[in-house]
Amino acid sequence: MNQRVIKLLVLILIVGMFGFFGYSLVSKGKHTDIGDKAYNFELPKIDGSNTKLSDYKGKVVILNYFASWCAPCKEELPELEAFQKDYGDQYPFLMINRGETIDKINKVTDHNKAGMNYLFDYNAKVSKLYNVTGQPETFVIDKQGTIREHFNGPVTEMQLYNWAKKYDK
Incomplete structure (x- = not known):
């Protein structure tokens, strides 16, 4: 029973990490900052x-x-x-x-x-x-x-x- 809970928690953690990274990539807008090429406008x-x-x-x-x-x-x-x-x-x-x-x-x-x-x-x-x-x-x-x-x-x-x-x- 203890191993089952640990596996479930690890699975939730992995899914959460992929969700977080996926959201970060999708929500990251195109922008510039120090060290980047300035956006031509x-x-x-x-x-x-x-x-x-x-x-x-x-x-x-x-x-x-x-x-x-x-x-x-x-x-x-x-x-x-x-x-x-x-x-x-x-x-x-x-x-x-x-x-x-x-x-x-x-x-x-x-x-x-x-x-x-x-x-x-x-x-x-x-x-x-x-x-x-x-x-x-x-x-x-x-x-x-x-x-x-x-x-x-x-x-x-x-x-x-x-x-x-x-x-x-």
Whole structure:
């Protein structure tokens, strides 16, 4: 009787393990993270045209996910604008908004007086591929198209510059 119980428990354990691994494989979505090749996307810009990540091939690119209602995003905005002004020509800096309209961002940025590169991920499809869970989140992509940094929370101009310089090889 004791062996029968042990065999049954082992069988349940094995079936449970296969079930867990099977579920893990099926539920694992396509996404990228540090060390992976960055997913090439195409998103609308604030001026109505589209841009692709591949447009910046061979450059260190920084992506920053934000929302207009996000308090930490508002706090970091002057730092991001300073980076764009000082280093934006050398290191493309793309601000990606999830779910808000161009009109909304134009309104809160006073028609983009700072000249930021705003992109719009309306259905959050790209943010899901990049495992974005909130805002602000920042990614640094090296010249070979590999994600090198993924930072949750507000960043400073110097953090961005140091990351960009580190991967500008």
